[in-house]
Structures are given as structure tokens and as C-alpha cells.
Amino acid sequence: MKVILSWLSVTLMTVLISACSAVGSTDGGAGEIEIRSGxxxxxxxxxxxxxxxxxxxxxxxxxxxxxxxxxIGGGTGRDVAMVAGALAGAAGGNYAEKKKYDxxxxxxxxxxxxxxxxxxxxxxxxxxxxxxGSKVYIQGSGNDARVVPQGS
Incomplete structure (x- = not known):
């Protein structure tokens, strides 16, 4: 039972930590943006x-x-049901989020x-x-690149 609870704790912590990870970090330092004109x-x-x-x-x-x-149940069966429920719920929740927002x-x-x-x-x-024909700047690079008009 302790082993199952340990694995459950590790799984939940992994999910929680991955939900807080930084998305879209760049190779440059804070505030640096590569700008090209064209x-x-x-x-x-x-x-x-x-x-x-x-x-x-x-x-x-x-x-x-x-x-x-x-x-569900009691004892070891309950522990197994909790782990299975957490894993199935996480997979289902992730699928639902992608289906609605992506x-x-x-x-x-x-x-x-x-x-x-x-x-x-x-x-x-x-x-x-x-x-x-517009003159523009390309800010950033890779997936973070954006085209913006020169001047205002």
C-alpha cells in the first residue's frame, strides 16, 4: 500500500510540476529580441x-x-482504483482541454x-x-518570430 501511495504521489507531483513549466522560452537573455528589417x-x-x-x-x-x-472498494483494491482513476482522469482531462482549445x-x-x-x-x-510591398521588421526568430510594420 505504501508503494502504491508513493507512486501516486510521484505521479501527481510530476503532473503538477509539468503544468507549471515555462512555455516558449528563448535562447536569448531576458528582454533580448533579434530584429531584422525587410x-x-x-x-x-x-x-x-x-x-x-x-x-x-x-x-x-x-x-x-x-x-x-x-x-471504490477498500484496501489494496481501493489504492489501485485511485491510481487508475487519477491516470485515466488526467488523460481524459488533457484530451478534453486539447479538444476545446486547440x-x-x-x-x-x-x-x-x-x-x-x-x-x-x-x-x-x-x-x-x-x-x-510594406517595409517591416521581423522581431525574434523561430516560432517566436513576428512581422510588424516599420514606423507608425
């Missing part, structure tokens, strides 16, 4: 997947499954020719102030 060559409408994997669904589902599992959103794929002549493609939520 001109928009092409803009096309597309969709992009959102990322709302906060872990809240898994935590709440795990706690709910643990509570329901504690109502829907594609309208976006635009922007191709920018930077000052060095290289083409850079960035997919981001729609910014109506961007148009073909």
Missing part, C-alpha cells in the same frame, strides 16, 4: 494551430479521477525579403496593417 514580398491567408497546453485539464482530470477512485485560427503567411536578400517566411495571426 520588405513584404507575398502575403497569403492560411490557418495556424494554437497551443493551449497549460496542463490544467490533466491536473483537474487527475484529481477528479483520484476522488472517484477513492470511492482549434485552428485564421492566420497569414508572410514572406519577407530581408536587407541581406534572404527570404524569410513567418506565419502569424492576421495583422490588417501589413500589405505586399
Amino acid at each position: 520588405k513584404i514580398e507575398q502575403i497569403s491567408l492560411t490557418q495556424m494551430q494554437t497551443n493551449h497546453d497549460s496542463g490544467v485539464g490533466a491536473v483537474l482530470g487527475g484529481l477528479g479521477g483520484l476522488a472517484l477512485g477513492s470511492l 482549434q485552428p485560427v485564421e492566420a497569414q503567411q508572410i514572406i519577407v525579403r530581408v536587407s541581406s536578400g534572404v527570404l524569410v517566411s513567418v506565419t502569424q495571426p492576421i495583422n490588417p496593417s501589413l500589405a505586399k
